[in-house]
Amino acid sequence: MGFQLPKDFFFGAAMSGPQTEGAYNKGGKIRNVWDLWSDERISDFHNRVGSYVGNNFYEKYEEDFKSFKDLQLDSVRTSMQWSRLLDENENINMEGVEFYNKVIQSAKNNNIELFMNLYHFDMPEYLYKKGGWENRETVEAFANYAKAAFTTFGKEIKYWFTFNEPIVEPDQRYRHGLWYPFLKDAKRGMNVQYNISLAHCLAVGEFYKAKEKGLLHEDAQIGLINCFAPPYTKENPSAEDLEALRMEDGINNRWWLDIAANGKLPEDVFATLKEVDMLPEMRAGDSEIFKLGKVDWLGFNYYHPSRIQAPKERFDENGHYKFSDTYVWKDAKMNVYRGWEIYPKGIYDFGMKMKNEYPHLKFFIAENGMGVENEGRFKNEDGEIQDDYRIEFVTEHLEWIAKSIEDGAQCLGYHYWGLIDNWSWSNGFKNRYGFIEVDLTNQYKRTYKKSAHWIKETIENNKSN
Ligand code: BGP
Numbered sequence: 001m002g003f004q005l006p007k008d009f010f011f012g013a014a015m016s017g018p019q020t021e022g023a024y025n026k027g028g029k030i031r032n033v034w035d036l037w038s039d040e041r042i043s044d045f046h047n048r049v050g051s052y053v054g055n056n057f058y059e060k061y062e063e064d065f066k067s068f069k070d071l072q073l074d075s076v077r078t079s080m081q082w083s084r085l086l087d088e089n090e091n092i093n094m095e096g097v098e099f100y101n102k103v104i105q106s107a108k109n110n111n112i113e114l115f116m117n118l119y120h121f122d123m124p125e126y127l128y129k130k131g132g133w134e135n136r137e138t139v140e141a142f143a144n145y146a147k148a149a150f151t152t153f154g155k156e157i158k159y160w161f162t163f164n165e166p167i168v169e170p171d172q173r174y175r176h177g178l179w180y181p182f183l184k185d186a187k188r189g190m191n192v193q194y195n196i197s198l199a200h201c202l203a204v205g206e207f208y209k210a211k212e213k214g215l216l217h218e219d220a221q222i223g224l225i226n227c228f229a230p231p232y233t234k235e236n237p238s239a240e241d242l243e244a245l246r247m248e249d250g251i252n253n254r255w256w257l258d259i260a261a262n263g264k265l266p267e268d269v270f271a272t273l274k275e276v277d278m279l280p281e282m283r284a285g286d287s288e289i290f291k292l293g294k295v296d297w298l299g300f301n302y303y304h305p306s307r308i309q310a311p312k313e314r315f316d317e318n319g320h321y322k323f324s325d326t327y328v329w330k331d332a333k334m335n336v337y338r339g340w341e342i343y344p345k346g347i348y349d350f351g352m353k354m355k356n357e358y359p360h361l362k363f364f365i366a367e368n369g370m371g372v373e374n375e376g377r378f379k380n381e382d383g384e385i386q387d388d389y390r391i392e393f394v395t396e397h398l399e400w401i402a403k404s405i406e407d408g409a410q411c412l413g414y415h416y417w418g419l420i421d422n423w424s425w426s427n428g429f430k431n432r433y434g435f436i437e438v439d440l441t442n443q444y445k446r447t448y449k450k451s452a453h454w455i456k457e458t459i460e461n462n463k464s465n
Helices: 033-040 057-070 094-109 136-153 168-175 186-212 239-262 267-275 286-291 345-357 388-406 450-464
Strands: 010-014 075-079 113-117 159-164 221-226 297-301 306-309 333-335 340-342 362-367 411-417 436-439 445-448
Touching: 010 113, 010 362, 010 450, 057 075, 057 094, 057 445, 075 159, 075 411, 094 113, 094 136, 136 159, 136 186, 159 186, 159 297, 168 186, 186 221, 186 239, 186 286, 221 239, 239 267, 239 306, 297 411, 345 388, 388 411, 388 450, 445 450
Parallel strands: 010 075, 010 411, 075 113, 113 159, 159 221, 221 297, 297 362, 362 411
Antiparallel strands: 333 340, 436 445
16 A cells, blocks of 8 residues: 655654563552552463563663664653552652653653653552542542642643553453453443543643643643544444444443543443443532543554444343443454454544544554564574564554545554563563564663664655655
């Protein structure tokens, strides 16, 4: 297909604090839920590599920002760790402030615009033990944390985000039982999703309060990042398949999009939740909080589509109503290492959904990438990983992005996920995403893969064409 992106289209990369920093117990950082899980059940993690390591960004950030610059990136997103910025009494940890100030400075020195996200699945342990997102106290605590971050770093950072993928914790921890505490309770998951949504809205409220007080950069913007992939159903769907699609799209996508664009939750989704006794615990006055949640723009993380059909059973094993089942499309091309379908056109379909349903909201691709196992086998005689599969993956996605822009999508930029190999939650370092390899046996040494040279050239070409 080939692609030409607008000249001001930005290129960068995404990462997160808990997956890169390491130094889990240094610099006054308190434990988070990943440290708790790692301490309690280390064998749940691939090769017993728990939350402790990251890729040593804590010590390597200067070198990393130099590489970002060398590769021609103009922006990088990471997340601040709540458990590094505040202590258990919600007081500022000055060593944490010092670290993030050094990171911010290093980004500036290298001409990299730093996008700062506040939460990437990393609840401090003491809040998790009080019920985590099931407890409304945590919602208030998050607003305080956001306020502390805006107040401390407000002048230094232009682009803030409240959450990365707020749908993932309700799904992984509470509905599907995949992450600690391994619950399969759709109703509790709904409460968690609802409370995270409130936390987002209160944090946006804090952003505007700080802005009014003149504490923020004059061009500061606030955003929300989620994996909003539009779901697909079968070619000749039944009415039940279409209904499953409506609720899947409603809970995973429109829920967040409606908050971000309109400051409210989707009414049809709530009407259905009421009918099937799945409403979250709501309080009088919540609708006022939701009005705060509108944002300046969105980040869209895209790895794979979701393919949905009507559920085979009406209720799940806990007696909760089921809205849909997934299915495997017969023509699906798979990333076998991660078990995710590769479907680049999904990125275009999202662009068209935004154009048609949320025309005023701009967005950028906030994550997209390919994790591959055992990449050592692709090394050439000079020891460089020849990751042509990754180059192909990114090229195909960029082609569909270019086409979506041509057809009216307001997509402003692209961040690759995991520019430098990093820690992938319970998968540890099993699947590597980076354009830059990390050697775990040699002090986290960084080495460019073939894709690093390729992305550099691609960005240079796009800017000069
Ligand atoms: C996204 C997360 C990232 C990252 C990525 C790849 O959902 O925002 O944190 O991990 O997925 O997934 P994984 O690391 O599980 O392979």
